[in-house]
Amino acid sequence: MKKNGLKLEMVCAGVGGRGVLLASTILIETAVRAGYHAMASDEYGMSQRGGSVVSLVKIGTSQSPLIGRENADILLAFEESEFYRNLVFLRKGGMAIVNTSKDMLPDNITTLLAERNNKCFLISADDIAKEKGMMQASNMAILGFFSYFRIGPYTFEAILDTLRERTKGKFLEKNVDVFQTGYKKAKDKGIAL
Amino acid sequence: MKVPAEVMVGNFAIARGLVEAGLELAAAYPGTPSSEILPGIVEFNKREKGNIHTEWSTNERCAMEVAFGAALAGKKAVCIMKQVGLNVAFPPLMRGRGKVLEGALVIVSCDDPGPQSSQTEQDTRLLCTLFNIPVFDPASPREAADIAYYALAYSFQRKTPVIIRSTHRVSHAREAVELFPPGTRQVVLSSGVMGQGSKKSAIRNPQSAIRAKLGIITSGMSHSITMDVISELGIGDQISLYKVVRVFPLEKQLIDFVESVDRVLIVEETDATLEMQIGRGNKVFGRINGYVPGAGELTYDVVRSVVERIAKETGIGKKVFVPDSRIEEALQGVTVSPRPPKLCAGCPHRASFHAMSYAYPEAVFPGDIGCYTLGIAQGAVDTCIDMGGGVTLAAGFYDTFSQDNNVVPIIASVGDSTFFHACLPPLYDAIEKRKRFILVIMDNSTTAMTGMQPTPQSGITADGTPTNSLKIEDVVRGLGIEFLRVLDPYDMPLMLNTLKEAQTYLEKKGNTPAVIIARRVCLLTGKGKSQQFLESIDLEEDCTGCKTCITRFGCPALLFDEENKKVKIDDALCIKCGICLYVCPRTEKGKGLSKLRGKRTAKQKT
Numbered sequence: 070m071k072k073n074g075l076k077l078e079m080v081c082a083g084v085g086g087r088g089v090l091l092a093s094t095i096l097i098e099t100a101v102r103a104g105y106h107a108m109a110s111d112e113y114g115m116s117q118r119g120g121s122v123v124s125l126v127k128i129g130t131s132q133s134p135l136i137g138r139e140n141a142d143i144l145l146a147f148e149e150s151e152f153y154r155n156l157v158f159l160r161k162g163g164m165a166i167v168n169t170s171k172d173m174l175p176d177n178i179t180t181l182l183a184e185r186n187n188k189c190f191l192i193s194a195d196d197i198a199k200e201k202g203m204m205q206a207s208n209m210a211i212l213g214f215f216s217y218f219r220i221g222p223y224t225f226e227a228i229l230d231t232l233r234e235r236t237k238g239k240f241l242e243k244n245v246d247v248f249q250t251g252y253k254k255a256k257d258k259g260i261a262l
Numbered sequence: 263m264k265v266p267a268e269v270m271v272g273n274f275a276i277a278r279g280l281v282e283a284g285l286e287l288a289a290a291y292p293g294t295p296s297s298e299i300l301p302g303i304v305e306f307n308k309r310e311k312g313n314i315h316t317e318w319s320t321n322e323r324c325a326m327e328v329a330f331g332a333a334l335a336g337k338k339a340v341c342i343m344k345q346v347g348l349n350v351a352f353p354p355l356m357r358g359r360g361k362v363l364e365g366a367l368v369i370v371s372c373d374d375p376g377p378q379s380s381q382t383e384q385d386t387r388l389l390c391t392l393f394n395i396p397v398f399d400p401a402s403p404r405e406a407a408d409i410a411y412y413a414l415a416y417s418f419q420r421k422t423p424v425i426i427r428s429t430h431r432v433s434h435a436r437e438a439v440e441l442f443p444p445g446t447r448q449v450v451l452s453s454g455v456m457g458q459g460s461k462k463s464a465i466r467n468p469q470s471a472i473r474a475k476l477g478i479i480t481s482g483m484s485h486s487i488t489m490d491v492i493s494e495l496g497i498g499d500q501i502s503l504y505k506v507v508r509v510f511p512l513e514k515q516l517i518d519f520v521e522s523v524d525r526v527l528i529v530e531e532t533d534a535t536l537e538m539q540i541g542r543g544n545k546v547f548g549r550i551n552g553y554v555p556g557a558g559e560l561t562y563d564v565v566r567s568v569v570e571r572i573a574k575e576t577g578i579g580k581k582v583f584v585p586d587s588r589i590e591e592a593l594q595g596v597t598v599s600p601r602p603p604k605l606c607a608g609c610p611h612r613a614s615f616h617a618m619s620y621a622y623p624e625a626v627f628p629g630d631i632g633c634y635t636l637g638i639a640q641g642a643v644d645t646c647i648d649m650g651g652g653v654t655l656a657a658g659f660y661d662t663f664s665q666d667n668n669v670v671p672i673i674a675s676v677g678d679s680t681f682f683h684a685c686l687p688p689l690y691d692a693i694e695k696r697k698r699f700i701l702v703i704m705d706n707s708t709t710a711m712t713g714m715q716p717t718p719q720s721g722i723t724a725d726g727t728p729t730n731s732l733k734i735e736d737v738v739r740g741l742g743i744e745f746l747r748v749l750d751p752y753d754m755p756l757m758l759n760t761l762k763e764a765q766t767y768l769e770k771k772g773n774t775p776a777v778i779i780a781r782r783v784c785l786l787t788g789k790g791k792s793q794q795f796l797e798s799i800d801l802e803e804d805c806t807g808c809k810t811c812i813t814r815f816g817c818p819a820l821l822f823d824e825e826n827k828k829v830k831i832d833d834a835l836c837i838k839c840g841i842c843l844y845v846c847p848r849t850e851k852g853k854g855l856s857k858l859r860g861k862r863t864a865k866q867k868t
Contacts, residue, residue: 084601094436098269101438107269108402109436112378119818119835121601130493132402133486134435137494137562138585150599157589181592204834 075105076129077221078136082155083147083168085113085120088208091235092145093124095212096223099231100128103222110134121151128221143220145211147194153178162186164218166211168194190214190255197250203243213251218262225252267438270302272403272428275439276370277302279410282444286337286365287315289325290724291683292712293344294379295430296372300342304725310444316724318715321649321683326351326369330358333367333423338414342370345384350649350684359395359423366418368410369395372428375531376559379430379711381631381646383557385533386427387509397425397510399482399530403437408449409507427509429531431483431559453507454515456489474502476576477523478569479516479536481506484529487565495570500578506530512539520545527553527572531560547572605636607819608837610751610782611704615642616815616845617757618673618702622765625671626659628652632677633711634704639816643675650684652676656775657688657697664698671765672699679709679717681734690741692775698768700761700776703734704751706784714787738777745776752782754844785837804848805829815845 079096083089093109100107107128113120125136138157144165146152152167156178159165162185170193173179182189194210209232216225229248236244270278277299280288290300300316307314315332319325322343329341343351348371355369371386390397398413400406409426417424442448478501480488485505492498504519506512509530520526520540527547528537534549547553547568554560554568566583573579605612615637618627629635629643630652637643645655656674663670676685681703689701709715716722721731738746745767747760757780764776807827812820819835820842822828 094269097436101267101269107438110431111434111436119601119606120603132489133431133483133562134437135431135483135487135490135562137491137566137583139583139589140494140562150597150601153593153596153598156593157585161586175596177592177595181588184588185586 074130075221076131077127077143078131078141078160079126079128079143079145080136080141080155080158081124081126081145081147082151083122083208084151085122086205087122087147088205089122089124089147092147092208092212093126095228095231095235096126097128098235099227100126100222102231103227105129105222106131108134121154123151123155143215145215147208147211159185159187163188164220165189166214167191168207168211170196190258190260192251192254194251197254198247201243201247201250203240203247206240206244206247209244209247210251210254213248213253214255216248216252217255217260265440265442267440269436269438270403271298272400272406272432272435272437273298273372274302274305275403275407275437276400276410276426276428276433278306278439278441279407279412279447280340280368280414281306281310281312281314282407282442282447283411283414284338284445285314285340285414287329287332287339288342289317289319289328289339290342291319291322291325291347291350292679292709292715293322293347293372294712295374295428295433296342296344296347296370297712297715298433299370299372300724303340308725312444318724320718322347322350323352323354326354326358329367329369330354330361330423333363333365333417334361336364338366338418340368340370340414343372344380345371345373345386346380346382346648347371348386348389349384355395355423356393359393363417363421363423366414367423368413368417369423369425370410370428371425372430372433373532374430376430378559381648383532385531385535386425387535388533388538390425390427391510391535391539395423395425395510396420396508397427398507399427399509400432400507401480401482401485401505402432403435404439405451405507406432407439408447408451411447412449412451427482429483435483451507453505453513455519456503456505474523475500475525475578476572477502477504477519477526479504479506479519479526479528479530479540481509481530481536484531484560484565487560487562488529488569491562491566491569494566495573495579495581497569497573497578497580501573506536509535510539512536516540525572525576527569529554529560529565529568602639603636604639604816604818605633606785607817607832607835608785608839608841609633610706610780610784611637612640612815612817613751613754613782613839613841614675614702614704614757614780615640616841617751617754617761618642618675619814620844621758621761622671622673625673626656628655628659628672628674630674630676630680632680632709633706634675634677637675640814642673648684649680650676650688653685653688653692653701656699656701657692657695660697660699669769673702673761674699675702675704677710678703678705678707678719678734679715681705682718682732686737686741689738689743689775693742696773697775698772700764700768700778703738703777703779705734705779705781707781708784708787710784710786714784734779738779742774743777744774745772746779747777748779748781750782751780752839752841754841802828802830805846806848808847810847811842811845815842817842 141158194207198207329339332339
């Protein structure tokens with residue numbers, strides 16, 4: 070199950086009812102389909118809706134699905150407050166994608182991220198999802214953006230395949246649409262890989 | 263032949279292992295983190311076209327006795343519950359553990375280190391050592407499937423009940439688990455000294471000629487975390503590690519292992535169960551001498567700091583993790599929205615709680631276990647001890663006040679599932695003894711907090727087949743309650759009037775507790791989704807920014823707009839129930855309460 074010794078630790082953080090668990094499901098299943106060992110751990114507390122939800126995904130040689138402070142390679146924040154709440158997970162040099170309508174994070178955070186050599190990308194996933202008429206699908210915009218970086222098994226095509234398998238019926242095409250738009254946002258920014 | 267695999271949660275993995283092992287009967291009471299196991303059994307039974315009988319029991323004791331009956335009579339049975347649920351099943355467990363089974367009985371008890379969704383931490387494994395019941399402790403979903411398969415056969419062969427102890431980190435972890443045709447699972451239990459003779463393993467035990475300075479003993483999810491920590495710290499070549507799968511009875515090899523190393527660290531959840539069995543005083547680093555925290559979850563960070571400290575003390579550590587304090591410094595200047603656990607926007611419980619604390623702010627509010635424990639935020643839940651405990655505590659409070667000639671309103675609350683689970687003896691006890699308190703039964707027609715399992719009132723079984731339905735009002739009436747009202751908690755004026763009426767009844771020496779059934783279906787069920795009460799009402803219109811609605815009502819859809827200094831409604835969350843209008847101190851001016859009074863009560867049927 071081990072492929073090239075790759076080890077990837079990812080934190081998906083957001084708010085209940087907004088697709089954090091679907092996103093992490095797609096991440097773990099994409100990895101499994103590509104032949105990696107993968108595990109996830111979900112934490113959703115006592116609220117049924119509207120509470121903090123954190124899903125940890127680890128692929129590669131790890132044995133537990135849990136992530137230590139400053140160990141995560143990737144932090145996908147589906148909401149800005151949850152980005153701050155989970156920032157301690159991000160390792161030096163790790164990458165973060167944050168769903169926010171802002172163009173810039175507060176100065177002290179920007180400075181911190183620069184000092185710790187973190188790449189941090191802001192994407193207004195809610196606006197993309199709203200535009201496509203499916204508010205709940207903002208998670209897909211983030212996954213689309215993330216797929217641009219082709220990290221480990223996470224290529225555009227591989228995630229899309231899993232997405233097509235996991236989502237059925239009328240929601241599929243809208244999800245795919247939002248996913249592709251997220252990918253394009255990253256591409257249009259011309260980020261060097 | 264390649265065996266197909268599927269990504270699933272640990273609870274489904276347990277279900278899969280049991281179904282493959284030839285399970286015939288499963289009974290459970292829902293409780294986080296155990297709730298997905300029975301639905302998993304239903305699912306795999308369907309896929310395998312099996313004939314397993316499944317049921318959601320009224321409580322854990324019923325589940326265990328039904329499963330015991332089947333096991334005594336020759337079936338392979340399982341009963342499933344959370345750790346505090348096991349307490350409810352003590353009577354059959356204590357007596358039944360010595361019975362010789364014709365079939366097999368596996369008890370799955372899921373612990374909640376932390377605790378995250380329970381009143382208390384509690385280590386099921388510790389009870390097993392006290393009462394002589396074999397117990398297995400899986401470290402991952404994949405291992406949980408194997409253990410479930412193995413445990414059912416173990417019980418069948420030895421004619422004795424066995425326990426599988428999962429924890430929330432195993433039950434709710436997700437991993438690819440292989441699906442074998444029933445009866446053919448290749449069980450791999452990795453128990454014993456890890457990595458012996460393997461150059462590939464993360465742990466390379468020093469050759470037997472060299473005595474290891476440090477041995478580590480692990481079980482369950484703590485094992486998996488410890489392995490990752492050892493790999494991060496790069497000390498795998500200097501320690502020996504023993505993984506325990508069967509925590510009780512202990513294997514003799516484990517004692518030999520303890521003898522073979524200089525010092526030993528024990529990493530386990532939730533209590534010092536292995537540690538107490540092993541003994542050996544100061545040779546051990548563990549909970550007893552404070553090296554491992556005495557309570558709370560053993561998270562990655564906790565295990566890392568424990569292992570680091572001990573590696574340093576035993577002279578084998580190289581790497582030390584130093585947290586970067588700049589992160590906290592930078593975060594100090596950032597506004598992070600607090601997200602305490604809350605009832606959903608539009609939850610009928612929130613309406614009931616508002617009525618209770620508005621009608622009698624001075625009352626004592628014994629609460630209970632479920633979503634509605636969150637009523638604590640509205641000042642309408644004072645106690646939360648155990649399932650059904652609210653009713654009996656209310657009786658105790660009544661005696662206390664009446665002995666001292668005090669009249670204090672007592673308003674207890676309980677949900678529909680908990681009512682059936684544990685409230686009947688407390689309620690008829692209170693009736694017989696003329697205890698005077700109000701009991702609000704919050705009937706949302708489901709077991710909401712654990713994920714929408716049916717209650718005895720629902721009229722459907724675990725697999726969706728229709729069955730008999732017991733109406734709460736019939737039960738309450740049958741017990742002899744004189745004051746009984748059934749109403750919709752969204753009807754705030756009626757709810758307030760009824761509470762007053764109930765208290766008046768009690769103060770005029772009513773003979774029994776007063777029962778109010780506040781009935782409105784949970785928003786998260788299919789039926790609940792379409793429920794909308796108001797067409798359109800503007801809460802923001804004459805808002806003065808006093809924030810009363812936010813502090814007293816705490817609906818997640820109420821936000822405060824710092825710019826305009828007014829309350830703002832989050833349209834994505836708001837379901838337009840309109841109950842917040844009753845909370846606004848300005849509603850007397852004609853928009854909220856008085857405007858709606860006639861409209862709502864007219865609809866009401868009692």
